[in-house]
Amino acid sequence: MKHVDNQPNIQALRKISSLFATADLEIDHLLSLAIETATETIGARNSSLLLVDDNSGHLQFYQASGQKKIQLKNFEIPPGMGLAGAVLENGKPIVSNDVVNDPRWYSYINEKISFQVTAIATLPLIIDNEVIGVLQFLDKLDETPFSEKDVGTLEKFANMMAAFINTSQSKKILGREFDRLRQKYMRRYMIVGESKALRKCIMECEKVANSKAAVLISGESGTGKELFANMIHDRSNRQTKPFISVNCGALPDSILERELFGHEKGAFTGADSRKIGLFEAAHTGTLFLDEIGEMPLEMQVKLLRVIQEGSFMRLGGTTPIQVDVRIISATNQNLEKSVPEGLFRKDLYYRINVINIKLPSLRDRKEDIPDLTSFFLKKHSRDGQNPVKCGKEVLSYLMSYSWPGNIRQLENVVERALVLCDSDELTKESFEFETETPSIDVGVGQSLKEANDAFRRCYISKTLNSTDGNRTKAAKILQVQRSYLSRLIKELEID
Secondary structure, three states: OOOOOHHHHHHHHHHHHHHHHHOOOOHHHHHHHHHHHHHHHHOEEEEEEEEEOOOOOOEEEEEEOOOOHHHHOOOEEOOOOHHHHHHHHHOOOEEEOOHHHOOOOOOHHHHHHOOOOOOEEEEEEEEOOEEEEEEEEEEEOOOOOOOHHHHHHHHHHHHHHHHHHHHHHHHHHHHHHHHHHHHHHHHHOOOOOOOHHHHHHHHHHHHHOOOOOOEEEEOOOOOOHHHHHHHHHHOOOOOOOOEEEEEOOOOOHHHHHHHHHEEOOOOOOOOOOOEEOHHHHOOOOEEEEEOHHHOOHHHHHHHHHHHHHOEEOOEOOOOOEEOOOEEEEEEOOOHHHHOOOOOOOHHHHHHHOOEEEEOOOHHHOHHHHHHHHHHHHHHHOOOOOOOOEEOHHHHHHHHOOOOOOHHHHHHHHHHHHHHHOOOOEEOHHHOOOOOOOOOOOOOOOOOHHHHHHHHHHHHHHHHHHHOOOOHHHHHHHHOOOHHHHHHHHHHOOOO
């Protein structure tokens, strides 16, 4: 092995460090590359890397060069023994250019493998002020002693290799955390049930997953429309790309436009910087438009243009931006009925409704209630505790209810029952939900206005309950202005 000039190897050191930061290389390969370069840089004959065993505290040979490297794998150095043990204890480099006469020299291994050594440079590998191993370089090829300059060069390599090991350990920790979060994600977006109606929807999602065709998922509130949108994305060839979700009924027109298309700096008062929109964020991925039936007509026109042309401009912008986005929409309304009523554009309806997947209500798949209940019991049980039991009688009781709020209502009911439960088994009394439709309190002797107010109070309350309190949705069902509905709620003292 020839002595190589320092400068090219310092450049090699930087290159190795760059590789570690940008390439997906195995840690063993990187360490081997670094040790080899360090050995050549100072012109050493052999080298080795020893790491501390967490259980015994012994130094074990992790990597070595030279003819004896295979034999070295069978040896370890006890704590405090030899030059390596001394470096492990004090955390500082040690150079011995006459090891035979050095009292710290641990000759046992060399005697066993018949390996002669004259000089050794030993350096610590330090992570967070803790020595996790040592590097050793044996005898220079030109038979000169190890110098301070050699030690300074080797310290750079030792620091870099310690960083490699530390980052590798961090990657393992991050990998475990990623797996944990992935499992948590899978639980969150798990579709539970074996009913025929549910299996039909799952099969439809699997069939359309790899298509770029727009999908409209329809169903009552609480049936799991976003779950199925996630399923389509996760089973498509876009699964590693962004899945962006926006509720079209939760934002006013102007804010929804900014969210979807973004804006340039100075586009309006308060636009202090450029902001990309959700279409840009979802590029090459999926954009989920939840409650698209709530989208104002003006925004429907702009959305249609983006879907048709595949491009848009940010607010205040002049340059078209091309995007590749798969559109999945969802609604709890009958858009087919909304079109002739002028509440939803016909051309946009055909664009988003290339494939329609209709989700069943929970009352149409009651056979899934036991599985869903079991899933929610496990999901909301405290960590480290066994799930609370739910007997057949209680499950029959739950299956007898109509569940107007569907799966979302069932989950809320189960979670509440768990919070208030004082035993290891739930009873009928653990669950609280309305089992009868409230009657209208109208009696003979009331004025027509009082009777009319009683009817309106009851009917508006029921409508609000069916929309989970969403006044915009309720106003559309009642076919009145939202502002007028808010005034009625106040006048009739509706909670």
